[in-house]
């Protein structure tokens with residue numbers, strides 16, 4: 352018998368190319384993936400928060416097909432082309448105007464661009480990020496990440512200096528949100544006093560909703576506190592919305608819920624529904640001070656990927672964004688109902704279709720195995736869910752913004768049974 356795709360993968364790829372499941376996915380449509388053995392599975396992973404308007408959405412694919420017949424690559428450093436301009440103009444407007452854009456391919460690449468911008472325009476060296484944050488796998492973004500020491504451990508000598516401070520985490524610390532915000536901001540002030548003066552810090556990098564770290568929304572007061580300190584000290588405030596952006600949290604960008612506006616916004620994942628594209632959207636005055644030669648790249652802003660992103664915007668505007676809020680609320684209510692009856696301490700959180708359910712034992716230790724059991728039981732019943740959190744004790748739900756109420760209900764039915772097993 353010939354080896355399965357999973358068996359071939361084990362031979363062809365290193366352990367570093369780790370996967371959440373053994374599934375071999377051969378096709379996908381809407382909220383479903385189909386495996387090589389013919390299983391049709393409700394997909395609450397979305398390729399890790401990428402297929403934000405559902406697999407192969409017809410409006411996206413129509414634009415992609417038209418673009419394929421017209422122009423596949425020009426090179427943004429050779430010449431400009433219509434989708435590159437049209438998408439950048441849309442992003443500037445969505446981010447509130449007075450912004451400029453730099454396109455790249457992956458989240459890490461765009462975030463690294465944001466950090467390079469901050470270092471260049473401030474002439475400073477200090478960088479601050481937060482524990483539980485995940486920002487990517489390049490050397491620069493590995494340095495910024497602090498959601499698992501395994502991500503950084505093998506590379507310490509090559510990582511630029513970044514300091515990681517606490518991110519508000521009320522449930523884990525059994526504190527109120529207000530107390531957590533006060534504690535974390537006081538820690539930042541102390542850091543400026545004792546470790547690195549604020550006027551040596553180039554950027555603060557933060558996820559408005561931590562992804563890998565546990566689908567943990569930052570309280571608005573925390574983001575306001577960061578904004579206020581960045582204004583006072585001339586620090587560039589970078590919001591990593593690679594996972595929370597482009598409709599996933601029920602707003603175009605998750606930060607819009609807080610009213611706090613960053614100097615630089617980084618987008619990737621859901622922006623082009625599966626085509627590799629990322630964007631740095633930053634304050635026009637800062638961007639204007641970033642000279643020719645200071646940044647670049649070959650594939651960024653690929654015409655087909657930009658066409659896909661324009662299609663995603665069309666779908667979000669045509670109702671998917673509103674749907675993310677209503678179907679997300681339905682899921683969240685259903686999850687809260689299920690969680691109430693579990694023999695665990697639970698925290699159901701998140702916004703839109705970016706929802707997490709944290710499970711802890713009665714002594715408040717993370718219920719890691721329970722989450723693994725729920726995932727396995729759900730998959731057995733036809734629902735793909737991943738986990739997150741620094742202890743991997745958070746169920747991580749990221750269906751498409753186009754999920755129907757019936758699909759949400761069938762996921763809740765499966766989860767209700769799977770969680771009883773746990």
Ligand SMILES: Cc1ncc(COP(=O)(O)O)c(C=O)c1O
Pocket residue numbers: 399457458459460462485486487488558562563591592593594595619620
């Ligand atoms: C918040 C956040 N930042 C950055 C990244 C890195 O993005 P990419 O894997 O596209 O480089 C990710 C990927 O999971 C992410 O979730």
